Amino acid sequence: VYLECHVRKILYRGVHVILNVARDITGRKSAEAALNRSHETLTTVMDSIQATIIACDIEEKRVLFMNRYLKNIIGKDLVGESCPEIRHLLLGNCNICERNNGKSISKNKTLPPWEGKNPVNSRWYLHYDSYIDWVDGRLVKFQVAFDITDFKLLAMKQEQAEKQLR
Numbered sequence: 001v002y003l004e005c006h007v008r009k010i011l012y013r014g015v016h017v018i019l020n021v022a023r024d025i026t027g028r029k030s031a032e033a034a035l036n037r038s039h040e041t042l043t044t045v046m047d048s049i050q051a052t053i054i055a056c057d058i059e060e061k062r063v064l065f066m067n068r069y070l071k072n073i074i075g076k077d078l079v080g081e082s083c084p085e086i087r088h089l090l091l092g093n094c095n096i097c098e099r100n101n102g103k104s105i106s107k108n109k110t111l112p113p114w115e116g117k118n119p120v121n122s123r124w125y126l127h128y129d130s131y132i133d134w135v136d137g138r139l140v141k142f143q144v145a146f147d148i149t150d151f152k153l154l155a156m157k158q159e160q161a162e163k164q165l166r
Helices: 026-048 068-074 083-091 149-165
Strands: 003-012 015-024 052-057 063-066 114-118 123-133 139-147
Touching: 026 068, 052 068, 123 149
Parallel strands: none
Antiparallel strands: 003 015, 052 063, 052 139, 114 123, 123 139
16 A cells, blocks of 8 residues: 655644645556556567667657667667757668658658668668657657668679679
């Protein structure tokens, strides 16, 4: 049982009295613990995925979330930073916010997958972008990108081998 206590010294009919009020907050503490477990579970899952995951506020153009994999690639946590200032770290001349091509943005809209080469680390990534409702109701650009460099290099070698065979 968790109790929240408030103690106050008051004057009652000319006598100083200490008033103690206790309230059972066990339900609130249980709900907080469940919420913390849920958050830890989601963070563990997101951090275990071998892909870059980032969420950016469309209006403020700020990073709201990035997983550990992306933090390790970049070398630091950029949550709260301005997207235009960090986009060169992600894709050089990143166009995450501009990929909608002027069309109206709608909630839960998934854009077609696209490939891009990061000029900073020369790695190829397959990107999946969508617009989602964030926890506070604002519209957010959410992106998951998988490193496909090994597949691209293999495809290039295969293409060269086919040219030589012809």
